[in-house]
Amino acid sequence: MTHVVVLSPEEAIALVRPRKSLPSFVSDLTCDDGVISVTADLRRLTYAPLPVKIAAKAVPVMHASARITSFWQNIAVLQVDADAAGLPATKLLPLASGTIAKMARKSGLPEHAVQLRKDGTVSLDVLALMRGTFTEVTGFRFEGGKVIVEGVARDA
Numbered sequence: 344m345t346h347v348v349v350l351s352p353e354e355a356i357a358l359v360r361p362r363k364s365l366p367s368f369v370s371d372l373t374c375d376d377g378v379i380s381v382t383a384d385l386r387r388l389t390y391a392p393l394p395v396k397i398a399a400k401a402v403p404v405m406h407a408s409a410r411i412t413s414f415w416q417n418i419a420v421l422q423v424d425a426d427a428a429g430l431p432a433t434k435l436l437p438l439a440s441g442t443i444a445k446m447a448r449k450s451g452l453p454e455h456a457v458q459l460r461k462d463g464t465v466s467l468d469v470l471a472l473m474r475g476t477f478t479e480v481t482g483f484r485f486e487g488g489k490v491i492v493e494g495v496a497r498d499a
Contacts, residue, residue, distance in 0.1 A: 346496035417470035432463035
């Protein structure tokens, strides 16, 4: 039997963050028509690696969006498009990879749960992110302002 979990974009991000609130630098977050979009004020970053702090001085506001390009065997791949003073996602994602990996570790997620790739994509192990809710994830989409996860419930 298929089980459906509906999350707000904030709740979806909280799956990775050790804290349940959005990062202070996120000024806008929306999710609709298959795309999740975020606006970040990088000047609000308090604990960031030096390269990120330098980038924030040059590019204080970043707009990014992600669209699901594939979903197979519990893994969603999202294509990221970013606009930060002309810097492409392929240049921006590596700056965030260490921070994302640290957050995932602090949240108790396996190392492979969130991977920021050099080609401008992000790989999400949705089964791992859902922390035992499902034995298998059969669907993952952005729809109607929500993140929808479908799968076989653990207790089914």
